[in-house]
Amino acid sequence: MDCPAEQQKENLDLIAYRKKAEEDSSLNPGVQFFEFLRNLTADGFFTSEIGIKYLGYIGNDYLAEFPGCPPVPET
Amino acid sequence: MLQIMRKGRVFDVCIIGSGAAGGAAAKVLTEGGLDVVMLEAGPPLYPEKDYKEHVWPYELAHRGAGIGGEGFEDFGKTEFMAPNGAWTIEGEPYTSAPGTNFRWFRSRIVGGRTNHWGRIALRFAEVDFRARSSDGMGDDWPITYQDLAPYYDKVESYVGVFGTLEGIPSAPDGIFQPPPKPRCTEVLVKKACNRLGILCIPSRLTIITQPLNGRPACHYCDQCGRGCISASNFSSSQVLIPPAMETGRLTLITNAMAREILVGADGKASAVSYVDKETRTERQARPNSSTSSPARTKNTSAGWAED
Numbered sequence: 001m002d003c004p005a006e007q008q009k010e011n012l013d014l015i016a017y018r019k020k021a022e023e024d025s026s027l028n029p030g031v032q033f034f035e036f037l038r039n040l041t042a043d044g045f046f047t048s049e050i051g052i053k054y055l056g057y058i059g060n061d062y063l064a065e066f067p068g069c070p071p072v073p074e075t
Numbered sequence: 076m077l078q079i080m081r082k083g084r085v086f087d088v089c090i091i092g093s094g095a096a097g098g099a100a101a102k103v104l105t106e107g108g109l110d111v112v113m114l115e116a117g118p119p120l121y122p123e124k125d126y127k128e129h130v131w132p133y134e135l136a137h138r139g140a141g142i143g144g145e146g147f148e149d150f151g152k153t154e155f156m157a158p159n160g161a162w163t164i165e166g167e168p169y170t171s172a173p174g175t176n177f178r179w180f181r182s183r184i185v186g187g188r189t190n191h192w193g194r195i196a197l198r199f200a201e202v203d204f205r206a207r208s209s210d211g212m213g214d215d216w217p218i219t220y221q222d223l224a225p226y227y228d229k230v231e232s233y234v235g236v237f238g239t240l241e242g243i244p245s246a247p248d249g250i251f252q253p254p255p256k257p258r259c260t261e262v263l264v265k266k267a268c269n270r271l272g273i274l275c276i277p278s279r280l281t282i283i284t285q286p287l288n289g290r291p292a293c294h295y296c297d298q299c300g301r302g303c304i305s306a307s308n309f310s311s312s313q314v315l316i317p318p319a320m321e322t323g324r325l326t327l328i329t330n331a332m333a334r335e336i337l338v339g340a341d342g343k344a345s346a347v348s349y350v351d352k353e354t355r356t357e358r359q360a361r362p363n364s365s366t367s368s369p370a371r372t373k374n375t376s377a378g379w380a381e382d
Contacts, residue, residue: 043140049131062296
């Protein structure tokens with residue numbers, strides 16, 4: 001916490017982007033912690049009213065009829 | 076020493092468990108004129124209050140993830156899931172043999188696991204009744220697919236199953252309502268399967284796409300696991316037990332954990348001993364012993380694997 005901002009970011013990059021996690025197992029607890037925090041943050045946002053709106057989620061509602069998928073282009 | 080309470084009333088039949096089998100037995104037997112007592116280990120269920128259908132995460136405590144996020148570990152513990160179904164249930168011990176980790180999703184509530192199950196409703200195929208003679212594993216059944224087929228017809232007509240007629244020997248056709256139109260992912264999977272020559276057909280689920288016996292068709296909210304307030308998917312609690320109740324011949328005792336089927340000197344079941352979980356007293360439900368039929372106590376609970 002007492003590190004300068006630059007070093008703080010450096011440490012966070014190590015556990016957030018996991019580039020060296022495979023070769024350096026001492027990073028594992030940090031990687032896991034950051035993953036947990038990142039998941040909770042995403043869950044927290046995307047289960048909020050604005051988060052659901054942002055996703056464009058259209059489920060959890062009454063539909064009189066289910067229209068199905070629009071035509072899928074030939075590939 | 077527990078005090079044994081004897082219930083005064085005598086019934087024709089005692090059913091243990093209120094799930095798919097218990098509910099079906101209760102409906103058929105009460106409509107046939109028998110007085111039935113049903114023992115359910117869990118509490119009563121009030122779908123309109125207990126089901127979290129159409130509720131948004133931000134309307135619930137912990138965004139519905141359960142206290143301390145326990146729903147992350149056990150999806151039965153989320154606040155969305157239809158009540159009292161989970162891998163671990165408080166006050167309901169579960170053990171597995173040393174060195175094994177067999178897990179069993181359990182339910183303690185009226186309707187049992189029919190409140191939570193994914194509604195997949197496939198018929199057994201002819202080959203499933205002849206396991207020993209076809210591949211040497213298990214045993215042949217004493218009945219055949221043809222013996223059971225008329226009952227599949229009856230059940231499917233009543234509970235409502237969607238599907239398509241395909242003529243596949245390992246998945247016999249049934250009485251189906253039309254399936255919903257495929258979603259985009261399903262369209263893509265189907266296209267890929269066609270290209271690879273893999274048979275890909277709509278699922279067969281007890282979700283109604285057309286009104287049936289006063290139940291409205293599915294409204295496509297995609298939240299079946301929460302329980303369906305409109306009973307457009309099948310549960311024993313909403314589709315089998317209400318008509319049995321309407322006959323006036325079903326006595327449903329909740330929070331009643333069956334302990335033992337008591338057998339009389341004549342070898343016939345004389346009563347079911349159960350523990351009333353609320354008062355912690357032992358009681359008995361007594362089928363009518365004056366009838367001349369063999370033991371009429373039915374243990375229908377799918378929870379047979381628990382002991």
